[in-house]
Amino acid sequence: MGCIKEDTPRKMRGLKCRECGAYYPLEALHVCEFCFGPLEVDYDYDYLRTIVSRQSIESGPPSLWRYKDLLPVEGENLVNLGAGFTPLIKAERLGKRLGLRNLFIKNDTANPTWSFKDRVVSVAVTKAIEFGFDTVACASTGNLGNSVAAHAAHTGLRCFIFIPADLELGKVIGSLIYNPTLVAVKGNYDEVNRLCAEIASTMGWGFVNINLRPYYAEGSKTLGFEVVEQLGWKAPDHIVVPMASGSLLTKVWKALKELHRLGLIDELHTKVHGAQPEGCSPIVRAFKENAEFVRPVKPNTIVKSLAIGNPADGIYALQAMRESGGVAEAVTDDEVIEGIKLLAETEGIFTETAGGVTVAVLKKLVEQGIIGSDETVVALITGCGLKTQEAVSDRIAQPIVIEPNLRAFQERFASLTAATR
Numbered sequence: 001m002g003c004i005k006e007d008t009p010r011k012m013r014g015l016k017c018r019e020c021g022a023y024y025p026l027e028a029l030h031v032c033e034f035c036f037g038p039l040e041v042d043y044d045y046d047y048l049r050t051i052v053s054r055q056s057i058e059s060g061p062p063s064l065w066r067y068k069d070l071l072p073v074e075g076e077n078l079v080n081l082g083a084g085f086t087p088l089i090k091a092e093r094l095g096k097r098l099g100l101r102n103l104f105i106k107n108d109t110a111n112p113t114w115s116f117k118d119r120v121v122s123v124a125v126t127k128a129i130e131f132g133f134d135t136v137a138c139a140s141t142g143n144l145g146n147s148v149a150a151h152a153a154h155t156g157l158r159c160f161i162f163i164p165a166d167l168e169l170g171k172v173i174g175s176l177i178y179n180p181t182l183v184a185v186k187g188n189y190d191e192v193n194r195l196c197a198e199i200a201s202t203m204g205w206g207f208v209n210i211n212l213r214p215y216y217a218e219g220s221k222t223l224g225f226e227v228v229e230q231l232g233w234k235a236p237d238h239i240v241v242p243m244a245s246g247s248l249l250t251k252v253w254k255a256l257k258e259l260h261r262l263g264l265i266d267e268l269h270t271k272v273h274g275a276q277p278e279g280c281s282p283i284v285r286a287f288k289e290n291a292e293f294v295r296p297v298k299p300n301t302i303v304k305s306l307a308i309g310n311p312a313d314g315i316y317a318l319q320a321m322r323e324s325g326g327v328a329e330a331v332t333d334d335e336v337i338e339g340i341k342l343l344a345e346t347e348g349i350f351t352e353t354a355g356g357v358t359v360a361v362l363k364k365l366v367e368q369g370i371i372g373s374d375e376t377v378v379a380l381i382t383g384c385g386l387k388t389q390e391a392v393s394d395r396i397a398q399p400i401v402i403e404p405n406l407r408a409f410q411e412r413f414a415s416l417t418a419a420t421r
Contacts, residue, residue: 016042033352083118088230093346115143120219124208139196142171149178166411170387224255237375246317251321275361277301287328329362350385
């Protein structure tokens with residue numbers, strides 16, 4: 001197909017295959033019919049330079065929609081639960097523990113359903129409405145399902161969520177509370193995703209991470225946009241990103257390159273590092289083996305939100321890390337739990353297991369000398385720990401039980417004080 005052209009300027013040219021370069025119209029498509037490569041939104045950056053500036057962004061709403069001009073939406077009917085523009089926190093105490101003077105935590109637990117998935121779903125559901133879908137659906141390891149269910153409830157769309165049957169209870173409840181149809185599949189995420197691909201081809205629904213994936217994935221760019229804006233329009237030296245499919249890392253790197261290409265930042269020297277649990281680390285393994293492709297694995301980890309054994313964007317995550325000069329690293333489940341506890345006790349942020357991966361890999365990269373003490377570092381914390389309480393429930397202190405009188409408290413207090421001397 002040829003490039004989509006119109007008489008009036010348009011920020012999107014169409015969908016373009018990431019492998020062979022074939023063009024497609026801006027429709028609910030995600031796979032190239034010629035080479036079966038993934039499709040991606042292709043922007044007209046010359047046109048974008050005429051409408052996007054730091055001032056235009058800063059005058060926008062305090063949500064991801066301040067970057068509307070850089071996202072694949074066309075109208076003004078934006079689905080908005082208030083996702084995005086989450087805190088970027090100077091992590092003084094965690095930085096001191098790790099030996100870093102300029103460490104920042106991007107806290108995406110502050111999103112409406114407590115994960116970064118609200119960013120991608122806001123964009124995907126907006127596109128679903130533009131395309132006229134009356135039903136949205138997804139394959140999910142938990143956070144995505146929570147977000148799709150919430151956004152469907154907000155917009156009145158019918159909703160189907162497909163999850164692995166062994167998902168954490170917090171994430172199951174986090175979807176069911178919005179009253180979608182929740183389907184628990186007896187299999188891992190990769191098997192759920194394969195089933196959903198078959199359903200998407202027959203039911204005519206808007207699957208946010210299948211036929212709407214080219215648009216959905218673009219929402220992740222807003223994490224990169226925000227980090228740069230919140231740092232005073234400067235790109236960090238390092239950014240540590242948890243990897244499941246690899247899409248988030250790929251889009252964060254794309255965001256930084258777009259800001260540089262549009263002249264919104266003067267320099268781009270950021271090294272983008274990828275983090276995975278050892279029990280599901282196919283991208284890390286491929287990076288360390290200097291491979292061009294990612295061999296699928298069978299997940300075996302407590303980090304269910306990253307347990308994608310056949311990552312759809314794995315090769316593009318490899319390319320992004322290599323292009324930026326970053327590295328990939330994996331950590332054990334025990335290190336994940338220690339990462340969760342370390343972030344909580346130093347910065348007061350309770351992250352889910354994926355955030356434990358980020359913190360543990362950050363610690364490892366500092367110990368390896370890859371990240372220097374004076375460099376500006378951003379760690380992405382993408383989900384809330386209340387969703388994965390099972391991971392730490394037997395690894396934290398227990399409450400002190402006393403009778404309801406002052407003497408009982410004083411006796412216990414005295415014993416505690418003596419124990420810490």
